[in-house]
Amino acid sequence: VTVKGKGFEKAEKEDGQIKWHAATPAELTKAGFGSSTADSLQEDSAKLVKPSAAPPSYTQVFSDALIELAEKDEKIVAITAAMPGGTGIDKFIEKFPKRGFDVGMTEEHAVTFASGLALRGLHPVVAIYSTFLQRGYDMIIHDVCQHREGGLPVTFALDRGGLVGEDGATHQGVMDLTYLRSIPHMTVMAPKDEVELRGMLATCLSMDTPNAIRYPRGNAVGFDISGPIEPMPVGIAEMIYDDEEPEVGVIAIGYSVQMALPAVEKLRAEGLKVALCNARFVKPLDEAMIGDLARRAKRLITVEENAIQGGFGSAVIEALQRHEIMTPTQIVGIPDEFIHHASPKIQRAELGLDSAGIEATVRENLAKIGESATAKKPKALKSGSRPKNGEANGHAEENGVLTEVGTEVKA
Structure with missing residues (x-):
């Protein structure tokens, strides 16, 4: 059994597995693990001006929308791979304890488990960081998209899609559009803001085929999302x-x-x-x-x-x-x-x-x-002169390539 934070008692506890997953220098210092570097970073962090009423994070927008949609559809279930807090599925599990599943650090199993639930008539939502879904790529192909004609109704909610900053090279979610769009039957979308995120999630959950929605780390734009969730038409820009x-x-x-x-x-x-x-x-x-x-x-x-x-x-x-x-x-x-x-x-x-x-x-x-638009026009040949090096009708041959006279040829 894999235990997060093994060897550090505070991190081994259930609440600590979330808190200490990405501890800040300030938290480390407070816990008695401070160093000159951590202290320095803590001081720098304290100088930052933080907005008093920032928009919700995309994770929070997704989490709230999923719960809202699940209240109206009992077939919606949620799966996370040891990241309930990071993906917002913790709120879903709290609201629907029998419809939310944390399968631990087993991304491959999370995808195959979703396939099984879909075969039983449910609509699973696999909430996962973009970079971690790479581990379940084979299962997406064979267990979700190749099952039955058109694939199974599984939604992949890819958090941290795109650049994620300080999480480091291993966590950049910059390959998902490439590896997902190559799979037959898969629909792939990405919202420009929180309004589209809510609408796209509703679209995903209304589909009977595999689909994926990727959204970034950080705060949303700040638009009003208090109204009803309206699905978006597939494939319309x-x-x-x-x-x-x-x-x-x-x-x-x-x-x-x-x-x-x-x-x-x-x-x-x-x-x-x-x-x-x-x-x-x-x-x-x-x-x-x-x-x-x-x-x-x-x-x-x-x-x-x-x-x-x-x-x-x-x-x-x-x-x-x-x-x-x-x-x-x-x-x-x-x-x-x-x-x-x-x-x-x-x-x-x-x-x-x-x-x-x-x-x-x-x-x-x-x-x-x-x-x-301002490229030089071909020079007129003088009376009685002959074209040079294949020059004719405003063209010249350079290294075997016919080009317009007066244009620049670049390697």
Whole structure:
């Protein structure tokens, strides 16, 4: 049997397993484990100005919404793998002790257990950190998505989707969009705010096939969520800002929409034609809306807190290729590397995933449009002169590649 905090009596106790899972320097100092480093960090932490009435965390929004929906549907059950407090399932278990299950640190079993419950007519919600669901990947494929035609009605609620900051390299939830969208029958979505989180959860629980919703660590935006929960239509994106002929179209998913929003608003205030689309769904992708934007825009930028390889941006490019839309598209996301320890603010800034970084990327693409429009026209040949090196009809052959004369050839 695995015991959390083995060897530290305070952490071995049931309440301590939650409290000491991610103890702060201040808590360590108070418990008698202080050091000069911990004391220093505690002093720095005390200097921070904390808001008196911050919006609820996305975890809390999910937890409250799940309970609200479960009160109306007895088939809804919840599963956690030794993280009841971190995922918000502790409140669900307290409210519905016979419908909530903590299976311990056994993510693979959590997924297979959910499969069994679904086969018995229930709708399980596996609430789990994005990074930990990687351990149950095989079970998602074989025990959930391959069972019966269309897969089983299991909802995966992925907390800490995207960059998580100080939890370190092992906890960054930056691969889920990639590994989930590749599985047949799986629906994958990510809300831009707490209103969409509630609506998407209702959508997930109304489906009879496997689905996943990923949301970030930290506080929500602060919108009013006191009203009823309204399900969202599957595969429908949202155009936040648009123009008849935008210069650049930004297509973002999940929390990245919140980062892109101020950047796009700033650029539009300058009179620049920059569109913004909230994709909402990675699978199925709203190919109609995204395709329409791609046909009208001169360049596209996709933004996601997920690995670039095989992620949301890749899904967009694949869709454009299927429809033979050749609009130049740049993917902004997590590069082919592990993310080091830092605050989410620093991580996003370094990766160009904060508002300033997205603004800079849009400006770079606008500049490329300008360069293309002002490219030198082919020089007229003098009477009696002959084209050089295959030059003819405004084109020249360079290294075996036919290019427009006057344009820059880059390696």
